Amino acid sequence: MRANLRLAAVDLDRVRMVRGMSTDSAIQVEVGGPFELIIVDGDHSRAGVAADLDRVETIAAPGAVVVMDDYGDPGWPGVTQAVEEHLPRGSRLRLLGSVTTSAFLTARQPAGTAPLPPGRSL
DSSP: OHHHHHHTTOOGGGOOOOOSOTTOHHHHHHHOSOEEEEEEOOOOSHHHHHHHHHHHHHHEEEEEEEEEETTTOTTOHHHHHHHHHHTTTTOSEEEEEEETTEEEEEEOOOTTOOOOOTTOOO
16 A cells, blocks of 8 residues: 555655554544545445445545445445445535546535635645
8 A cells, every 4th residue: 555655646654554444443543533535445245335434424524535445346236335325315425436446435525614724634
């Protein structure tokens, strides 16, 4: 992952990687938020991806990019099902598009919150 981020000219000082299960409450506390980039590569079950998307709703910064691994992959239908069920239910996430088996989403400003001033990021 670090090599891929370097190839994309991402400043690794701005990156913190946490390895663990997204359902682990200790990991959730350690991860915190908000984040500008979230990569979801979970258990691939419909229920597991749905739970991951609920968590993403709370930790994604406005304008964040969310990458859903294995979206559209026939071997992991739960990923696509969960994403397509989640988005129309009042989600602040919206689908930008997909490339091969990755879906790219973005997060809107949460309702009832003030936007950040121009040029500010979290």
